[in-house]
Amino acid sequence: MEKPAFRPTADNRPFWDGCQQEKIRYQLCQHCGTVQLIPRSVCTRCHSRDLAWQDACGLGVVLSHTTVYRAPTPAFKSETPYVIALIDMQEGFRLMVNMRDGADINLTIGDTVRIRFEARPEGLLPIAEKEPA
Amino acid sequence: MSMHAFITGAYDTQIGELPQSSCMGLHTQAAFGAIGDAGLEPGDIDGVLCAYSFTEPHLMLGSVFCEYAGIHPKFCSAIQAGGASACIMIMQAAALVASGQCQHVLVVTGDNRLTGMSRDGAVAALSEVGHPQFERPFGISVPASYALVAQRYMHEFGVTSEHLAAIAVEHRRHAGRHPKAHKRDPITIDDVLQSREICSPLHLLDCCLISDGGAALVISSRTAAATSQRRGIEILGAGQGHTHEHIIAAPSLTDFGCKTSSAQAFAAAGVKPADIDVAQIYDSFTITLLVELESIGFFERGQAGPAALGGQLGLNGSLPCNTHGGLLSYGHSGAAGGMFHAVEAVHQLRGQAQQRQVDNARLAFVHGDGGILSAHCSLVFGAV
Numbered sequence: 313m314e315k316p317a318f319r320p321t322a323d324n325r326p327f328w329d330g331c332q333q334e335k336i337r338y339q340l341c342q343h344c345g346t347v348q349l350i351p352r353s354v355c356t357r358c359h360s361r362d363l364a365w366q367d368a369c370g371l372g373v374v375l376s377h378t379t380v381y382r383a384p385t386p387a388f389k390s391e392t393p394y395v396i397a398l399i400d401m402q403e404g405f406r407l408m409v410n411m412r413d414g415a416d417i418n419l420t421i422g423d424t425v426r427i428r429f430e431a432r433p434e435g436l437l438p439i440a441e442k443e444p445a
Numbered sequence: 446m447s448m449h450a451f452i453t454g455a456y457d458t459q460i461g462e463l464p465q466s467s468c469m470g471l472h473t474q475a476a477f478g479a480i481g482d483a484g485l486e487p488g489d490i491d492g493v494l495c496a497y498s499f500t501e502p503h504l505m506l507g508s509v510f511c512e513y514a515g516i517h518p519k520f521c522s523a524i525q526a527g528g529a530s531a532c533i534m535i536m537q538a539a540a541l542v543a544s545g546q547c548q549h550v551l552v553v554t555g556d557n558r559l560t561g562m563s564r565d566g567a568v569a570a571l572s573e574v575g576h577p578q579f580e581r582p583f584g585i586s587v588p589a590s591y592a593l594v595a596q597r598y599m600h601e602f603g604v605t606s607e608h609l610a611a612i613a614v615e616h617r618r619h620a621g622r623h624p625k626a627h628k629r630d631p632i633t634i635d636d637v638l639q640s641r642e643i644c645s646p647l648h649l650l651d652c653c654l655i656s657d658g659g660a661a662l663v664i665s666s667r668t669a670a671a672t673s674q675r676r677g678i679e680i681l682g683a684g685q686g687h688t689h690e691h692i693i694a695a696p697s698l699t700d701f702g703c704k705t706s707s708a709q710a711f712a713a714a715g716v717k718p719a720d721i722d723v724a725q726i727y728d729s730f731t732i733t734l735l736v737e738l739e740s741i742g743f744f745e746r747g748q749a750g751p752a753a754l755g756g757q758l759g760l761n762g763s764l765p766c767n768t769h770g771g772l773l774s775y776g777h778s779g780a781a782g783g784m785f786h787a788v789e790a791v792h793q794l795r796g797q798a799q800q801r802q803v804d805n806a807r808l809a810f811v812h813g814d815g816g817i818l819s820a821h822c823s824l825v826f827g828a829v
Contacts, residue, residue: 316577378646384584
């Protein structure tokens, strides 16, 4: 059993195309300036459809994290224990990622991380690395 | 303010490991139990609301159930809002009888997800609620999502693993007084802390059970309820709150829609949290209940944990909570999980809760949470 592939939709294809070039992209509303937490086709604040893609710097802060010991599917079982973190990116959008070095990493809320990329069968996927303090 | 809706029938089936059960069989047993409890015949039911099933999934579960049970209502539909389904079904049934569209609405739930699909199967199916592009490729699960909330909440408000464990221990104590509960053997705080880690900081005993079971209510109009043989339970208030579905898109990891839903329900009922005699609140994980207790206003921020440690959620505490044992110890059968809370509230208000009876229980609060603290529905019930 494979891990779930990311299978882009029209709403988030530019994000995944960006990942293949090792770039993280996010959406900014051209009408009210709201950064969208995750990609979509409408601004969650003013409901404008005019969202523009921007390149992010790749740095963010750990909002929360968990070490997973009980995997949801057999595909993830061999990875346990692994870390899932929610990252608030510097520009104001959010990513869920795994952490490079898995459960060996000493991670705390508020730590700064840098987004790198990990190869999966369907392409490159974001993964985070702790920035040296 | 009255919502002009009354609970006339309530029933829950056996719960736990029921190898001879089927999803539709559990629905039927719960439905006919509730109809009988109301002193009605199946032909009296003119509205039916179902939820969803993992073991017999269908696009039209309401129609599937009515076909199976031989019921032909004027109104039939299915509502899917995860753990909030039961409360939302009750709120919707109340609207149907208050508007005069129906006289007696059956709200029925059940699933045999323990013996019908295995624990692994249920955990895998539940993980599919994760966002397909931005969560699932990273190995998210429902416990992992709640663990992310727990980690943040503990960080901000000084909640400890002992606080969470105290909630699990109290639920098991409650379940010990319910003859039908899935898990009744007492546990200690150490048992919880020593149990297998699932997703840090949550241990196995911080997580709800997976059970077979079913539960149903009959919601009746004021005129129809007046002829009921049962002591009436009135739905005094209801409210909902919706902020997100996926945890990645939650506007906050510490403030959720239960604040809005409960404020609306309390305002409609004209009561405040301190007036509530007994609470039945969704407890998919220990952290779920802790967050809800504080957001709803039963305890100040950071105080629900110490309160749980001090026995305040117990039968003789300031807020007897989940007196049947909740999802943590009574059992969890999909949408029926939330319906067990509502059935227990009815039993308490009717004075039928036997060993677990809260003295002179007149006002009950019932709350459902769907997704990752995403969809909330709060209800206030009163003994008439």
